[in-house]
Amino acid sequence: xxxxxxxxxxxxxxxxxxxxxxxxxANLYDRYELxxxxxxxxxxxxxxxxxxxxxxxxxxxxxxxxxxxxxxxLKSTSNSA
Amino acid sequence: VTTLIIxxxxxxxxxxxxxxxxxxxxxxxxSRHSSSRADPGLADLAGCCWMDLDVxxxxxxxxxxxEVGRRSGNRFNLIYCAGRMNDRPLLQLTSxxxxxxxxxxxxxxxFAIRAAFQKLAVGRTGRIVLIGSISATHAQFGQAAxxxxxxxxxxxxxxxxxxxxxxxxxxxxxxxxxxxxxxxSQVKPQVAQTIxxxxxxxxxxxxAEVAGAVxxxxxxxxxxxxxxxxxMDGGFSAT
Numbered sequence: 632x633x634x635x636x637x638x639x640x641x642x643x644x645x646x647x648x649x650x651x652x653x654x655x656x657a658n659l660y661d662r663y664e665l666x667x668x669x670x671x672x673x674x675x676x677x678x679x680x681x682x683x684x685x686x687x688x689x690x691x692x693x694x695x696x697x698x699x700x701x702x703x704x705l706k707s708t709s710n711s712a
Numbered sequence: 713v714t715t716l717i718i719x720x721x722x723x724x725x726x727x728x729x730x731x732x733x734x735x736x737x738x739x740x741x742x743s744r745h746s747s748s749r750a751d752p753g754l755a756d757l758a759g760c761c762w763m764d765l766d767v768x769x770x771x772x773x774x775x776x777x778x779e780v781g782r783r784s785g786n787r788f789n790l791i792y793c794a795g796r797m798n799d800r801p802l803l804q805l806t807s808x809x810x811x812x813x814x815x816x817x818x819x820x821x822x823f824a825i826r827a828a829f830q831k832l833a834v835g836r837t838g839r840i841v842l843i844g845s846i847s848a849t850h851a852q853f854g855q856a857a858x859x860x861x862x863x864x865x866x867x868x869x870x871x872x873x874x875x876x877x878x879x880x881x882x883x884x885x886x887x888x889x890x891x892x893x894x895x896x897s898q899v900k901p902q903v904a905q906t907i908x909x910x911x912x913x914x915x916x917x918x919x920a921e922v923a924g925a926v927x928x929x930x931x932x933x934x935x936x937x938x939x940x941x942x943x944m945d946g947g948f949s950a951t
Contacts, residue, residue: 672878675833684830 633681633703638696641680645673655696683707713837714738714784715930716777718767718824719794720757721748723893724843727919728791728926729757735927740780740788767794767820777827786835789930790828792821792842797895799854810857817861818868825872825883833879840876841929842869843922844887846945862887866941873939882938886925889945892916912947 639653645665659665665673674685677699683706685693693699715732719725721743729741733756741757742765743749749762765776780788796816798809821842832838847855848862865885872883890896890907896916908915925944928934943949 668875671830671833671875675830675879678830678834679836684834687830 633700635696635700637680638699641673641676641699642696644676645669653696655700657696658694659696660694677703681707713787713789714740714780715789715791716740716742716780717791717793718742718765718820719792720762721751721754722793722795723895724795724888724891724919724922725791725793726754726757727893728793728923729760731920731923731927732930733757733760737930738784740776740783742776767823768815770823773820773823774827777824777831781828781831781835784835786831787837788828788832788835789839789841790824790832791926791930792824792840794820795843795895797855797858799852799858801854802856805856813857814861814864817858818864821865822868825868829872829876832876832881836880838876838881839930839934840869840872840881840883841926842883842885843926844869844885844941846887846889846943846949848887848941850949869941870939877938882929882934884929884934884937884939885941886922886929887941887943887945888917888922889943889948890916891919891922893919907948910948910951911945912951915946917944917946 635653635655638655639650642659642663643649646663646669670690674690678684681703683703693702715737717725717729717739720729720741729739732739740761740763742763744766746764763776765772767773794816796813798813800809825840842865844865845862847859848866851859869883869885876883890904896904904916922944925942
């Protein structure tokens, strides 16, 4: 499971700024004003750090930090199975 | 780092491949069919890794680029040389003519860049070079589709450079003028003579010169060049 601190770091990279606090269940686009290019950067960084690739058709479905953590867990489980 | 050359069986693509092969670059080459690789002029490239690719086929493009990504660990360059010319005056240009030219020259480049985007971003080293033409900015009779497609390629390049820049990936167009041994071999000799006469250097370019410029764009000296159209036309467009 990707810890909240790791997800927060990814979002900070995407936003190019630090976040004082981070809610794993908040919508990244609404609460933190993540845009589509920032999201691309976030998922690229996720792949660099974890090896988990987020296909372009899946990316829009991952709206919160929890969504991202669950996706990584799911992919990690299916890869190790 | 692997270099993928899309459209390597044409004169320009093959010339680039031969140049890079001499420089010991690791290459993956594509052509539409295996039959198009039977040309004796491609004998030097027979030992390279070739893959079939119809650039108008999105799914096939994604498959080829996924394979190159796997093979290279997402550290690869993309050179797009696939091109088609079908000159007709506007009044005689059918939508089929238009689509045949733009699908190869522009749509195919879009499919390739989109398929490569995330992989290049993860690899953080890639260079994209798109082979353009001075026809993008200088009207030539009968080249509505060709000119529009090459102009579109330049615009696509600028956006790709903007979106890929933060990942360290560059994207440039090399806009060639008329080449002695490129598509000009399909036109009447008088046309080549007329162009030569209007060119400050008084001659057409060569595929070898295009290949040299591409190798420069792939090299470390070009690391800060992105979103640009590099014109190589003997000064034709300067007049």
